[in-house]
Amino acid sequence: MITEMELIKSKLQKKEITPTYIRLRVLDYLEANKVHPTAETIYKALVKEIPTISRTSVYNTLNGFLEKGLISSIFITGTETRFDSNTSPHHHFFCEKCGQIIDLDIECSYFKKGYVKGHKIKELHGYFKGICKNCIKKRR
Amino acid sequence: MITEMELIKSKLQKKEITPTYIRLRVLDYLEANKVHPTAETIYKALVKEIPTISRTSVYNTLNGFLEKGLISSIFITGTETRFDSNTSPHHHFFCEKCGQIIDLDIECSYFKKGYVKGHKIKELHGYFKGICKNCIKKRR
DNA sequence: AATATAAATTGTAATGATTACAGAAATGGA
């Protein structure tokens, strides 16, 4: 039987990232909290259990993961970067009411083709702003 | 015959923004330079001709325009906000080689419908990263 | 196990874009 942490460890190794304790915990946090947290959110959550962890280590770790393509990052709010353990190209929905960022499993024909108007596409970044399904219900 | 500045002035008035000299010049700059400049770029360009202008005024002016829906802003590079006098929903292409941000006149079926997966859409933000048409040519 | 070497982590200071704020200047009536 494989433990959760062993699974996380193998994910790091697959991307040739030395699996240190901090790296395990940061990736574990991202996999367990798919709400697109900020570096600060991750730091605050981890420092409770790892009192010696530094903010810089969280940033370094996340940047390392990004470089190796283990995670992705999104800018939506305009102030902070948010992180996502999901690296497959997908869209997001930002709810103006509750602030939630929801993953959207939708397709983009241009991305599938690999080109738009003659430009070669490498990355897709798409998000909508509006009122989420849940907040529409609540208003009634 | 209507001068360019009179046209800019009427655009401000249509959005109920008092047309001051700085506001005229900022909007004029955005209309003449459709390359999605940053606040700093606009400031540096304008300060050459209006030596008394302050950076804060440029920021205030741009934020005022944004609130009134006269311009739009995009966040692509991760460091600075870029401004666009084009407020109709459209996509962008960011070239990793030359750093250019190109407007894309393409359609999004979800945006047209007004909803994605039950969430009400108010704004569309879409951009691709890759190598632009021009830079592909140059490489040969 | 001890040592040497490299890698990872930490804490503080710096950076850079943006905003807050208070005072100065300009504007538009009465």
Add this chain to the structure above:
DNA sequence: TCCATTTCTGTAATCATTACAATTTATATT
């Protein structure tokens, strides 16, 4: 002209993120 309001300016503050040097930890070698 005087007053009130709006606009503009300049400096200081803020906040996320990065730079960097010092410390700690891990790894390999003897």
